[in-house]
Amino acid sequence: DDIGKLVVLDYLLTGARFDQYSTSLPVNDREPARRQLANQRDPLRDQIVLALRQAYGIDAATDDHLGERVPEGNTFVTLAPDYDP
Structure with a gap:
């Protein structure tokens, strides 16, 4: 959701796109x-x-930016609670 919003904002603010899309606004x-x-x-x-x-380990990870950590060696986690590969 945040990445989509960032893409839209970057698109609008790049070059003359803002001028193109803001013609309905008063000049001031x-x-x-x-x-x-x-x-x-x-x-x-x-x-x-x-x-x-944080996700790539460049900075120390905090819980407010990253979700649940996957144990090393378990690249894929199953959704079936009784499955243990």
């Missing part, structure tokens, strides 16, 4: 709207980068 409201989108994008990007850094 366009720059504040652009800043608002950038203010949503920047912390979202930082959050995703931090989660990726």
